[in-house]
Amino acid sequence: MSALSDLQATLDPSRKSWVESANDSNHDFPIQNLPFGIFSDSNNDARRVGVAIGDEIVDLAALQAAGLLNVPASKADVFARDTLNDFIALGRDAWRGVRIQLSHLLARDTATLRDNAGLRAKALVRAADARLHLPVRIPGYTDFYSSKEHATNVGSMFRDPKNALLPNWSEMPIGYNGRASSVVVSGTPVRRPNGQLKLPDEERPVFGACRKLDIELETGFVIGAGNALGEPIACADAEAHIFGMVLLNDWSARDIQQWEYVPLGPFNAKTFATTISPWIVTLDALEPFRVAQPVQEPQPLAYLRHDGAHAFDITLEVRLRPQQAKQATTISRTNFKHMYWTMAQQLAHHTVSGCNTRVGDLMGSGTISGPTEDSYGSLLELTWNGKKPLALKEGGTRGFIEDGDELTLAGWCQGDGYRVGFGTCVGEIVPARN
Amino acid sequence: MSALSDLQATLDPSRKSWVESANDSNHDFPIQNLPFGIFSDSNNDARRVGVAIGDEIVDLAALQAAGLLNVPASKADVFARDTLNDFIALGRDAWRGVRIQLSHLLARDTATLRDNAGLRAKALVRAADARLHLPVRIPGYTDFYSSKEHATNVGSMFRDPKNALLPNWSEMPIGYNGRASSVVVSGTPVRRPNGQLKLPDEERPVFGACRKLDIELETGFVIGAGNALGEPIACADAEAHIFGMVLLNDWSARDIQQWEYVPLGPFNAKTFATTISPWIVTLDALEPFRVAQPVQEPQPLAYLRHDGAHAFDITLEVRLRPQQAKQATTISRTNFKHMYWTMAQQLAHHTVSGCNTRVGDLMGSGTISGPTEDSYGSLLELTWNGKKPLALKEGGTRGFIEDGDELTLAGWCQGDGYRVGFGTCVGEIVPARN
Numbered sequence: 001m002s003a004l005s006d007l008q009a010t011l012d013p014s015r016k017s018w019v020e021s022a023n024d025s026n027h028d029f030p031i032q033n034l035p036f037g038i039f040s041d042s043n044n045d046a047r048r049v050g051v052a053i054g055d056e057i058v059d060l061a062a063l064q065a066a067g068l069l070n071v072p073a074s075k076a077d078v079f080a081r082d083t084l085n086d087f088i089a090l091g092r093d094a095w096r097g098v099r100i101q102l103s104h105l106l107a108r109d110t111a112t113l114r115d116n117a118g119l120r121a122k123a124l125v126r127a128a129d130a131r132l133h134l135p136v137r138i139p140g141y142t143d144f145y146s147s148k149e150h151a152t153n154v155g156s157m158f159r160d161p162k163n164a165l166l167p168n169w170s171e172m173p174i175g176y177n178g179r180a181s182s183v184v185v186s187g188t189p190v191r192r193p194n195g196q197l198k199l200p201d202e203e204r205p206v207f208g209a210c211r212k213l214d215i216e217l218e219t220g221f222v223i224g225a226g227n228a229l230g231e232p233i234a235c236a237d238a239e240a241h242i243f244g245m246v247l248l249n250d251w252s253a254r255d256i257q258q259w260e261y262v263p264l265g266p267f268n269a270k271t272f273a274t275t276i277s278p279w280i281v282t283l284d285a286l287e288p289f290r291v292a293q294p295v296q297e298p299q300p301l302a303y304l305r306h307d308g309a310h311a312f313d314i315t316l317e318v319r320l321r322p323q324q325a326k327q328a329t330t331i332s333r334t335n336f337k338h339m340y341w342t343m344a345q346q347l348a349h350h351t352v353s354g355c356n357t358r359v360g361d362l363m364g365s366g367t368i369s370g371p372t373e374d375s376y377g378s379l380l381e382l383t384w385n386g387k388k389p390l391a392l393k394e395g396g397t398r399g400f401i402e403d404g405d406e407l408t409l410a411g412w413c414q415g416d417g418y419r420v421g422f423g424t425c426v427g428e429i430v431p432a433r434n
Numbered sequence: 435m436s437a438l439s440d441l442q443a444t445l446d447p448s449r450k451s452w453v454e455s456a457n458d459s460n461h462d463f464p465i466q467n468l469p470f471g472i473f474s475d476s477n478n479d480a481r482r483v484g485v486a487i488g489d490e491i492v493d494l495a496a497l498q499a500a501g502l503l504n505v506p507a508s509k510a511d512v513f514a515r516d517t518l519n520d521f522i523a524l525g526r527d528a529w530r531g532v533r534i535q536l537s538h539l540l541a542r543d544t545a546t547l548r549d550n551a552g553l554r555a556k557a558l559v560r561a562a563d564a565r566l567h568l569p570v571r572i573p574g575y576t577d578f579y580s581s582k583e584h585a586t587n588v589g590s591m592f593r594d595p596k597n598a599l600l601p602n603w604s605e606m607p608i609g610y611n612g613r614a615s616s617v618v619v620s621g622t623p624v625r626r627p628n629g630q631l632k633l634p635d636e637e638r639p640v641f642g643a644c645r646k647l648d649i650e651l652e653t654g655f656v657i658g659a660g661n662a663l664g665e666p667i668a669c670a671d672a673e674a675h676i677f678g679m680v681l682l683n684d685w686s687a688r689d690i691q692q693w694e695y696v697p698l699g700p701f702n703a704k705t706f707a708t709t710i711s712p713w714i715v716t717l718d719a720l721e722p723f724r725v726a727q728p729v730q731e732p733q734p735l736a737y738l739r740h741d742g743a744h745a746f747d748i749t750l751e752v753r754l755r756p757q758q759a760k761q762a763t764t765i766s767r768t769n770f771k772h773m774y775w776t777m778a779q780q781l782a783h784h785t786v787s788g789c790n791t792r793v794g795d796l797m798g799s800g801t802i803s804g805p806t807e808d809s810y811g812s813l814l815e816l817t818w819n820g821k822k823p824l825a826l827k828e829g830g831t832r833g834f835i836e837d838g839d840e841l842t843l844a845g846w847c848q849g850d851g852y853r854v855g856f857g858t859c860v861g862e863i864v865p866a867r868n
Contacts, residue, residue, distance in 0.1 A: 139573075140615050145698060159697075168693055171639050172630055176698035177611035177705070181574050181790045182663055191664040193787035196606055196735065205605050207735045229616055229707070230625040230867070256787070259602055263593075264579060264610040265699025271611070271789035273663070301630065301641045353627035353690070354867070355705035356615045433664070433788075 010103040017106045018114040022054030028421025035279035038133040047082035062123040083137040085360045132278035134185040136360040141178040143364035146341035150369035153381045173341035173349045179271035186425045192432040193272040195256035209432035212254035213401040216367040217377035220248035223361040230354040235306045238344035247277040247409045247425035277425040289313045289413035310342035316411045322395030323404025329392040334370035403431045444537040451540045452548040456488030462855020469713035472567040481516035496557040517571040519794045566712035568619040570794040575612040577798035580775035584803035587815045607775035607783045613705035620859045626866040627706040629690040643866035646688035647835040650801040651811035654682035657795040664788040669740045672778035681711040681843045681859035711859040723747045723847035744776035750845045756829030757838025763826040768804035837865045
């Protein structure tokens with residue numbers, strides 16, 4: 001059996017696991033998914049590489065130590081690390097090799113681990129008992145702006161409704177450099193930022209807490225193989241450089257942003273925090289959900305062209321739960337497939353000037369807004385800059401985010417009888433510093 | 435003798451070194467300077483920490499191994515590293531302690547190293563025989579825009595001459611996130627970038643090599659002590675977080691920039707390369723050259739206020755040498771003291787939202803343009819977007835940079851009978867990829 005057919009077998013919708021919770025058709029982490037992350041637990045506070053399966057986490061460091069993961073001896077310690085970078089740096093064949101081995105080990109009919117209670121006790125940790133950490137050390141973070149609906153909405157509000165989309169937008173995946181230091185893992189509290197606010201009645205700005213705190217519903221992809229300075233990545237080759245995807249909340253202080261962003265782009269409005277989900281879903285696991293991207297008109301310049309389908313059908317939701325509320329309200333439902341520019345095009349554009357990328361670099365999609373008013377990816381758009389507050393099931397209305405609000409992004413690909421999910425990307429807002 | 439008076443003694447203008455080349459009044463690296471860098475040489479290709487003194491480099495790893503540097507035993511190996519980050523992370527007392535010890539060891543009257551030929555052979559390497567490397571691993575790179583003259587010139591050319599300076603510019607040190615991956619050390623060839631160019635007669639952009647390649651004359655400062663997420667650095671405390679300064683050339687593709695930069699700022703126009711000088715001049719060495727910053731009107735908001743003098747008198751030059759030319763032409767002469775916003779204000783503003791910084795982070799000043807036409811820090815300004823080409827002493831005229839041109843930044847503080855210099859920051863342009 002060839003490696004590629006082994007890889008194909010990991011996607012078989014009928015494959016089940018002896019980890020029974022993984023076979024629930026609504027679970028984010030069936031045996032077809034096998035996302036990678038970094039975890040620790042109360043019995044072992046060392047951070048290490050794990051793979052989610054149902055309600056459990058497979059401890060790859062323990063598996064490897066038990067001789068159940070076949071990796072080159074010189075590289076065997078990549079799982080006993082506090083980030084995935086060294087594992088990812090082994091390259092796509094290694095990622096795929098581990099995926100194939102795990103899919104086999106966890107399959108219902110494979111007895112090796114299933115029937116060895118001692119080994120299972122070492123190699124499986126209940127997710128409920130684990131703490132999840134930032135999965136990668138992020139050398140660089142870039143954020144794109146690739147939803148036509150989002151760019152049009154923002155252009156309408158802040159510039160000119162008649163020429164909402166700038167001429168360059170349709171020619172390239174506009175992007176900007178983000179701040180890597182403040183990328184945090186889901187669950188990290190997010191402090192409302194202070195900054196300069198320009199109030200309409202005042203001649204000069206005032207200093208104070210952001211009054212228009214917002215989310216941006218995004219996904220991010222993680223670079224699995226970088227490129228050298230001066231050596232661009234061709235659009236057709238770009239997906240081979242991508243390890244996988246996460247959910248990403250690009251928290252945004254709209255009032256700070258509006259005052260600061262001309263001419264050099266958003267800075268303090270974004271650098272206070274960016275939250276990502278802890279599990280990286282590999283591009284291999286997303287393969288069955290590949291769909292055609294929107295038609296691009298005008299046809300992009302040659303360096304941005306690729307044949308075939310390069311979008312992915314990922315259902316996305318945003319939920320808001322006020323501090324005292326028992327239930328959250330789903331405030332947006334959309335899909336990643338609406339994005340105009342693909343990840344491959346983003347990466348080709350990013351590197352066409354010769355810019356180098358490195359293992360672990362994070363590339364945000366830009367806010368994912370769909371075509372309908374309930375599918376927008378930010379409160380800015382959902383409430384039209386606060387003018388049309390949203391009614392919550394519990395906890396009143398919202399123009400923007402209030403202190404104590406918990407914002408959750410969720411995303412999954414719907415398969416036939418299973419879903420490949422991302423888990424959640426959660427952040428609760430704590431009050432600004434005095 | 436207290437540590438502070440020891441530190442003060444390192445600045446004594448009359449102190450001379452037994453390394454005679456350091457006593458030349460025009461040398462960048464007298465005993466008052468002692469800048470830190472990373473080097474290797476033909477006898478030892480391991481990268482390690484060095485300090486420049488005259489025409490020599492002191493090998494701190496060798497000094498430490500010989501027992502001549504007093505650092506805590508558990509930290510002693512910070513000099514045998516390929517970046518300065520671990521040394522810098524020891525904190526300001528450690529930097530100052532090493533400075534004081536080196537100043538003593540290298541002083542004319544100190545026999546320890548001077549009279550020990552065997553030790554000298556191990557601990558001193560001729561700079562001419564050494565290779566200099568990127569001095570720090572840069573977790574994050576931010577670039578500011580703090581020259582009033584530069585912002586006014588650019589605003590005049592690209593927006594509106596009557597309202598050249600945007601209202602936010604006078605209220606905050608405008609900055610944006612740069613790309614850390616492509617920061618290279620002086621001497622690294624820089625490839626002319628390809629990208630999208632919007633020609634005036636064409637409806638759509640074309641893809642091709644940049645036609646308006648430019649420099650930006652800047653300095654950069656390196657973070658010596660970071661701050662935690664959510665914990666801003668107060669303006670009055672900011673200088674204690676700065677390890678030192680370098681020269682920085684923020685290469686810029688003006689045609690790519692003009693087409694891409696609205697609304698999210700420069701991206702491909704800048705990410706292909708940023709060059710820094712190899713020696714980090716510590717803030718301690720710059721102390722005698724502290725001068726008052728320009729008067730700021732309107733008075734900044736409280737979080738941007740600091741008492742005292744926070745500018746530095748650093749003479750700066752840009753030289754251009756065409757490939758076949760023997761001599762370079764000095765195309766700009768200016769001074770860092772013209773900058774409107776100080777480094778302390780930049781760092782206070784960067785972190786006021788709660789954004790964290792990390793050891794090794796690089797913060798660019800923004801293009802340093804003086805008040806006169808020959809003191810502008812970019813070709814864009816010097817030639818007014820190519821309309822007034824510069825006549826070179828040798829090699830014709832220049833609107834923007836041509837292939838094979840070598841651009842050199844130089845900078846120094848003029849003391850009484852000595853100068854504290856930065857060395858040079860050099861890059862030669864190689865042709866674009868086909």
